[in-house]
Amino acid sequence: MSIVRSLATLAYDCRRSAFFENELVNALRIIDRGDMAASELTGGWAGEIGQVQFLPSSYVKHAVDFDGDGRRNLKSSVPDMLASTAKFLKSYGWKAGQPWGPGTANYAVIKDWNRAEVYQKTIAVMAERLAGG
Structure with a gap:
């Protein structure tokens, strides 16, 4: 499911539109900084990304490129997922x-x-x- 599409819908037509508008902006930041292409940015209906289920705002704030490939990849890089989770918990x-x-x-x-x-x-x-x- 496209996270950008889901978040755009929730930002427009939801009782918590301001919350989801912020998540949409952060999803676009993920694309802009090159961590994921728009086509890769898929996940849960409310914008959760990867196995750690970070919302885009948590992804932008806590995602770590621990495997050194130049991308913060919380969908398929176990080192990135574990390091990002540790950073989140420590914060x-x-x-x-x-x-x-x-x-x-x-x-x-x-x-x-x-x-x-x-x-x-x-x-x-x-x-x-x-x-x-």
Whole structure:
């Protein structure tokens, strides 16, 4: 689904048009700076990009070219995705090496990413399993 088309529609005909107008401008910035061609800028109906589901404003602010290919690619570059996610979390106060379960400061950072409690708990469980727990 074309993110530019989706965001243009939401900016024109939505109860949160100012929010989506800003996202549309940021989607055009992504194209303008050469990270993606308009034809590559596809994603969710509300403008989410790639596996990390960044909105264009988060993409512009936090996307990192970690693999050194000259593009911030959150659709197919795992190094770019991981580094961009780390930058995003750090900007919200994530503390490396600290616990991330419910009631911790890092858990509050997860809540800033996505306010759905089921999402927060899922991330905490997945992190625990990846850590060998």
